[in-house]
Amino acid sequence: MTWLWLNDGLVSADAACIAPGDRGLTLGDGVFETMRVAQGRIGHLARHLDRLRQGAEILMFPQPDLDRIEDVLRRVVRHNDMMDGSLRLTLTRGCGPRGVMPPVQPSPTLLVTAAPPPSAPLPPANMIVSTQVRRDEASPLSRIKSLNYLPNVLARLEAARQGGDEALMLNLAGRVAEASASTIVIHRQGRLVTPPVAEGALPGIARAVLLAAGMLDEAPLDLDDLRHAEGVFLTSSLSVREVASLDGVALARMAGMADAIRACVYA
The missing domain is CATH 3.30.470.10 (Aminotransferase class 4, branched-chain amino acid transferase, N-terminal domain)
Incomplete structure (x- = not known):
């Protein structure tokens, strides 16, 4: 029971x-x-x-x-x-x-x-950029885990209809905010980078742990930053997942980095 x-x-x-x-x-x-x-x-x-x-x-x-x-x-x-x-x-x-x-x-x-825990680790994600939902970076709701989760639900449904299993939401300025249930983290020039909270990114717990450990920097990101990154990752309190593709185009993969992020977040 x-x-x-x-x-x-x-x-x-x-x-x-x-x-x-x-x-x-x-x-x-x-x-x-x-x-x-x-x-x-x-x-x-x-x-x-x-x-x-x-x-x-x-x-x-x-x-x-x-x-x-x-x-x-x-x-x-x-x-x-x-x-x-x-x-x-x-x-x-x-x-x-x-x-x-x-x-x-x-x-x-x-x-x-x-x-209970998931029966198996999540495979690398095939992510779709939502064209129907934008993250309002000026809204106070963008900074809390509100029960008003319908934008995230709609973005994920949009991705699923295109064969994706995760959705990327841009903010009203067209820059990267977050995924439907995860923080976006990229690796470029030897560092992990994520959008600032001011860009509409939820202040995630895994995100905060990585920042406190000095493993993560904050900077505005656009879609080209993801396309040209050495690796793209989704982080949350429950999982760390590499992103394999964006809108059907393969992304660079980075062996070992997801494990390094897990080791920091779940230590």
Whole structure:
């Protein structure tokens, strides 16, 4: 049996019930975090909790009790006897009346679910540049893990219809922002490079770890930078994946670099 946390306690997945008036369900009014669990340890938990705090602040939620949330996450790991896998934390503004305006004193909903690790590593990605979706680098939502994920969903669907398995989203200026669920990292002239957050890139956890380790630089990127890179990679809290092609054209591959990134992010 898989156990999850919903609001005030652990419940079985079959017994969990989200209220019909929850604003996360009806309006996408919430934030989420996805965390890697390895050997029973939650990876980079402090960074995830800090990003959750920042997201709640931007959405003008009540300040979350991070100590309680940390305890909840650890209880879900223990109760499911998790050694490896992932946790998904969802925080919504909770229930509210019909309409856009939230209640004056919201009661947020906290949901934590657990998932097993993937059965096999992801193969190199065939990435398609989305022509239908752009990342709005001026929007505050570009800096948080918002439940409003439809642009990413539409970009990934567009890629799938063209035979791709990942989508690259440009910003409104036409420069590289991010993939549908990952940070874009390229290797050029001996260094790893990723777009700045100001370009519409989500401040990813793996990205932050690589920056702190001195392995990664920030610079605006365009499509030619990807086409001429020595290697292109997708990084997230759960995976590091090399990109094999962009819009059907093969990209340069760099042996060993994905492993070096993994070693830094998942140490």
